[in-house]
Amino acid sequence: MRPPSVDALARSLSDLGLPHPLLVDAARLAIAAGDPGSARGRAGILAATLLRPVINATGILLHTNLGRAPAGPFPTPSAARYANVELDLATGGRGSRDRHAAGLLARAAGAEAAIAVNNGAAAILLVLTALGAGREVVVSRGELVEIGGGFRIPEVMASSGASMVEVGTTNRTRLDDYRRALGDRTAACLKVHPSNYRIVGFTEEVTVQELAELGPPVIADLGSGLLDASTPWLGGPQRWLAGEPAVRQTLAEGAALVTFSGDKLLGGPQAGIIAGRADLVARCARHPLARALRPGGLILLHLQHTALAYLRGEAAGLPLWAMATRTVASLRSRAAALGAGGVVDLAGAFGGGSQPGRELPSAGVALAGDHAAALRAWDPPIVARVSGGATLLDLRTVDPSDDEVVGKALASCSPGLPALPV
Numbered sequence: 419m420r421p422p423s424v425d426a427l428a429r430s431l432s433d434l435g436l437p438h439p440l441l442v443d444a445a446r447l448a449i450a451a452g453d454p455g456s457a458r459g460r461a462g463i464l465a466a467t468l469l470r471p472v473i474n475a476t477g478i479l480l481h482t483n484l485g486r487a488p489a490g491p492f493p494t495p496s497a498a499r500y501a502n503v504e505l506d507l508a509t510g511g512r513g514s515r516d517r518h519a520a521g522l523l524a525r526a527a528g529a530e531a532a533i534a535v536n537n538g539a540a541a542i543l544l545v546l547t548a549l550g551a552g553r554e555v556v557v558s559r560g561e562l563v564e565i566g567g568g569f570r571i572p573e574v575m576a577s578s579g580a581s582m583v584e585v586g587t588t589n590r591t592r593l594d595d596y597r598r599a600l601g602d603r604t605a606a607c608l609k610v611h612p613s614n615y616r617i618v619g620f621t622e623e624v625t626v627q628e629l630a631e632l633g634p635p636v637i638a639d640l641g642s643g644l645l646d647a648s649t650p651w652l653g654g655p656q657r658w659l660a661g662e663p664a665v666r667q668t669l670a671e672g673a674a675l676v677t678f679s680g681d682k683l684l685g686g687p688q689a690g691i692i693a694g695r696a697d698l699v700a701r702c703a704r705h706p707l708a709r710a711l712r713p714g715g716l717i718l719l720h721l722q723h724t725a726l727a728y729l730r731g732e733a734a735g736l737p738l739w740a741m742a743t744r745t746v747a748s749l750r751s752r753a754a755a756l757g758a759g760g761v762v763d764l765a766g767a768f769g770g771g772s773q774p775g776r777e778l779p780s781a782g783v784a785l786a787g788d789h790a791a792a793l794r795a796w797d798p799p800i801v802a803r804v805s806g807g808a809t810l811l812d813l814r815t816v817d818p819s820d821d822e823v824v825g826k827a828l829a830s831c832s833p834g835l836p837a838l839p840v
């Protein structure tokens with residue numbers, strides 16, 4: 419029997435909803451492998467590579483593989499529209515891309531000025547380049563961190579053109595170490611928050627406040643971007659956020675600039691923010707690299723929505739904070755209402771380089787056996803953990819409006835399976 423033509427085979431897969439050229443790719447691969455029947459499976463694998471909203475049942479609030487902070491419902495135009503990204507609507511003249519989203523974030527954080535770039539790594543790269551290229555930046559050996567994805571402070575420093583002057587030791591760095599390193603070529607002192615590790619034991623580090631007294635501008639790479647340590651949007655300071663550096667307080671302690679991510683504890687879209695002294699923010703904004711690192715209008719719209727929520731005192735309603743503050747009791751009763759699997763107490767986490775090593779008490783459902791692949795194949799895909807022979811779904815990171823679809827998926831995974839005793 420002659421093998422089917424590529425085109426005919428591709429057409430037979432049209433119900434999968436993929437564009438024809440992608441179906442042709444799947445058909446061609448299947449025929450080349452001598453197994454035309456595999457075309458449907460191959461097309462399915464292609465479809466699974468498409469970017470789409472998923473349900474995060476891992477209990478990790480800032481899951482890097484799932485885009486970190488959950489994307490909230492935010493205003494989308496009902497028709498094809500443009501945005502005043504760089505148009506001043508009052509004058510009709512050229513406006514600034516940093517006016518709306520970043521300006522509002524500066525206001526919310528008590529900073530003189532701010533700009534937004536593509537991500538936290540871009541923010542620190544731009545600051546080091548604009549302020550430090552051809553000069554020296556002083557940093558403690560205890561803070562030469564590597565964040566995920568190959569972001570290493572010494573390498574970012576090297577690509578910025580600033581000379582890194584390391585001071586102190588891994589576990590102990592004193593003010594005198596910084597002081598001795600200062601000279602004519604010093605552009606700044608850099609403090610980097612050790613987001614994903616802790617140095618414990620015989621340790622000593624210098625505060626931003628002490629560093630600020632030395633003279634050169636202090637740049638603080640905060641990473642997680644908690645806007646205000648007193649979390650007024652949650653009704654006051656939260657014990658579970660203790661130790662997390664915050665934008666407002668770090669600036670008040672004397673940092674000239676802070677950098678942080680938009681999609682960690684800010685709860686917004688992927689972005690990097692540079693906030694602080696107006697003259698230094700302006701130098702960053704004027705640098706040619708800023709043009710290469712700028713975010714687009716969609717991101718700015720989402721970031722502005724986030725900033726406005728903080729300014730209105732309504733940030734508790736941002737999906738990240740709504741999820742973070744759910745009580746374990748409410749999660750347990752949602753888990754029981756799903757009607758599948760057994761209700762279990764779980765330990766979630768912040769993730770995304772915030773609160774390393776700290777667990778977030780949580781609750782959800784346990785199902786005997788490994789159903790992770792079946793849940794990922796659900797529409798929308800559900801990402802769960804497998805541990806100790808059971809599939810665990812943590813409801814903290816699941817929006818309650820998704821409970822129904824999660825319940826259906828669980829029921830289909832576990833026809834008649836007994837609840838797992840934990």
Ligand SMILES: *Cc1c(COP(=O)(O)O)cnc(C)c1O
Pocket residue numbers: 537538539540542565569610611612613639640641642678679680689690770771
């Ligand atoms: C996360 C983090 C970064 C990188 O930010 P991205 O938004 O991931 O680019 C830089 N520095 C610190 C301290 C971080 O925690």
